[in-house]
Amino acid sequence: MLPDPVKSKYQDLLAIEHQSVELFENRHQQQNIFKPEEVLYKTLGFSIARATSSLVSAGKGVFVTKGLVPKGAVVSMYPGTIYQKYEPIFFQSIGNPFIFRCLDGVLIDGNDKGISKVVYRSCSGRDRLGPLKMSDSTWLTSEIHNPLAVGQYVNNCSNDRAANVCYQELDVPAVFPVELKQYLPNITYSHDKQSLLRCVVLVALRDINQGEELFSNYYTIVC
Numbered sequence: 001m002l003p004d005p006v007k008s009k010y011q012d013l014l015a016i017e018h019q020s021v022e023l024f025e026n027r028h029q030q031q032n033i034f035k036p037e038e039v040l041y042k043t044l045g046f047s048i049a050r051a052t053s054s055l056v057s058a059g060k061g062v063f064v065t066k067g068l069v070p071k072g073a074v075v076s077m078y079p080g081t082i083y084q085k086y087e088p089i090f091f092q093s094i095g096n097p098f099i100f101r102c103l104d105g106v107l108i109d110g111n112d113k114g115i116s117k118v119v120y121r122s123c124s125g126r127d128r129l130g131p132l133k134m135s136d137s138t139w140l141t142s143e144i145h146n147p148l149a150v151g152q153y154v155n156n157c158s159n160d161r162a163a164n165v166c167y168q169e170l171d172v173p174a175v176f177p178v179e180l181k182q183y184l185p186n187i188t189y190s191h192d193k194q195s196l197l198r199c200v201v202l203v204a205l206r207d208i209n210q211g212e213e214l215f216s217n218y219y220t221i222v223c
């Protein structure tokens with residue numbers, strides 16, 4: 001799918017991909033090879049996933065399912081559609097607990113259902129560059145490509161559950177490799193070539209062990 005000049009930059013990775021295809025053909029077990037969460041564990045030393053929160057009546061939360069998250073590591077990403085503060089979000093915001101407000105008023109709608117999902121998919125389809133996707137929309141499906149993109153499910157800290165992660169806002173630099181954008185779980189609502197893509201990541205405030213749930217402070221952002 002990649003254009004040749006781009007493909008040549010990733011010969012090593014493509015060789016690994018071919019090996020995995022051969023393994024699949026030999027063993028007929030593709031679903032057991034190179035699952036995103038396994039790649040995450042092998043690459044960063046931990047994996048995370050959504051599960052029922054340890055807090056009563058809090059719905060789902062995000063847990064470290066394997067390994068250890070070292071202090072200072074990016075442990076998750078906040079997926080969703082990026083709205084500048086002057087852009088309309090009225091209908092998407094009704095009864096929507098997944099809207100993240102950045103310090104400068106930019107909003108991220110991380111709801112994976114309803115009109116929010118439709119809007120994200122529409123914007124993601126609009127911004128394709130030939131065969132290249134400019135964003136990851138698999139966080140809206142059960143076949144996720146980027147297992148970090150569950151940050152909108154992290155619950156708020158409470159008296160007996162201190163925050164172990166914080167939010168860090170960043171703008172994706174213009175030099176970010178175009179072929180890697182397909183793994184970024186954010187897309188702008190308006191097709192505006194002037195502004196940089198906003199992303200929000202969650203950073204570990206301390207070492208976080210296997211089995212622990214992630215908790216943030218909804219009202220604290222690191223600049």
Ligand SMILES: C[S@@+](CC[C@H](N)C(=O)[O-])C[C@H]1O[C@@H](n2cnc3c(N)ncnc32)[C@H](O)[C@@H]1O
Pocket residue numbers: 053055056057058059060061097098152153154155156157158
């Ligand atoms: C951004 S969502 C987080 C994901 C949510 N737990 C879910 O399953 O959809 C925020 C909502 O989670 C719940 N929540 C988050 N932190 C909580 C807490 N400390 N105690 C109780 N409910 C919480 C509240 O319903 C809140 O509106």
